[in-house]
Amino acid sequence: xxxxxxxxxLLNAVAPAYFFAATAVTFVLYFCFxxxxxxxxxxxxxxxxxxxxxxxxxxxxxxxLNALGNYIMTVRYPAxxxxxxxxxxxxxxxxxxxxxxxxxxxxYLLDGRHFCKLCEKVILRRDHHCFFTGxxxxxxxxxxxxxxCVHTSCACLYSLxxxxxxxxxxxxxxxxxxxxxxTLLPLSTGYFFIGGVSGLQLFLVIMLYVWLGIGxxxxxxxxxxVLLVAxxxxxxxxxxxTLVESRSPWRSNLRDVFGTRWGLGLVLPVQxxxxxxxxxxxxxxxxx
Ligand SMILES: [Zn+2]
Numbered sequence: 001x002x003x004x005x006x007x008x009x010l011l012n013a014v015a016p017a018y019f020f021a022a023t024a025v026t027f028v029l030y031f032c033f034x035x036x037x038x039x040x041x042x043x044x045x046x047x048x049x050x051x052x053x054x055x056x057x058x059x060x061x062x063x064x065l066n067a068l069g070n071y072i073m074t075v076r077y078p079a080x081x082x083x084x085x086x087x088x089x090x091x092x093x094x095x096x097x098x099x100x101x102x103x104x105x106x107x108y109l110l111d112g113r114h115f116c117k118l119c120e121k122v123i124l125r126r127d128h129h130c131f132f133t134g135x136x137x138x139x140x141x142x143x144x145x146x147x148x149c150v151h152t153s154c155a156c157l158y159s160l161x162x163x164x165x166x167x168x169x170x171x172x173x174x175x176x177x178x179x180x181x182x183t184l185l186p187l188s189t190g191y192f193f194i195g196g197v198s199g200l201q202l203f204l205v206i207m208l209y210v211w212l213g214i215g216x217x218x219x220x221x222x223x224x225x226v227l228l229v230a231x232x233x234x235x236x237x238x239x240x241x242t243l244v245e246s247r248s249p250w251r252s253n254l255r256d257v258f259g260t261r262w263g264l265g266l267v268l269p270v271q272x273x274x275x276x277x278x279x280x281x282x283x284x285x286x287x288x
Contacts, residue, residue, distance in 0.1 A: 016131075030159065033170075034165070037170050064151075066147070070145070073269050074130070078136065078141060079125065079137060079139050079142070114138075116136045118136075119136050123136045124140075127234040128235045142257050143265060146229070163204060163207060188205040230250040259272035261273075
């Protein structure tokens, strides 16, 4: 039980470091390798190359800054019942589950509130504990978390496309055959050990798979979260099998989470819900 908690706490510390390392690597690869190679400032088409380069840089920065901005917002507005002293007073360590396990989501329900062992807080409308942000996703930061997933997914898939373009231009690797992507990693690894492929090329190939993996996982996770929000339910409820039909229509559920200015949230990592109405939504009784 103790070893499991230690593992989870270690994961809670390693996952954000992994996220920042992957972000830093993506920035370096884009500005030091992709941009100068794919869009060289050629003398033949100075304006065309320059405008394409500028356009791609703007798209890249837009996606990356929105992902980082929403990451910061997710951490800055943690989900908890901070305005509910009664819930804080009931902050006790929950007993182990029926099977004696001490799982990270072994929360208990108390008036619709959940206890997270890693955050050691009573969380309002807890959805799950996100290891990459190191805190719980719930009532206040769900909107930022979903936007974080959207922009991270787009940024990863966009980086994947640029990475493929870079390998094509720099190393003349053709991706016309769909099977190329499947055989790229084993072949590159083999050639690396016999000295036929540089360390940078192997690292780039690995990054292609990392971007593809993160991009697809974030996209799938985002779709699932939006569906749950529209149904007025949380991942916690889904895991516990306590799914009930929401009494509110899906539009109202989405508005509760994303606010009326949800369109602004798609392009800027800003608050889209008035603080007053958010507090009112927190005080709403929740049906389990
Ligand atoms: Zn938590």
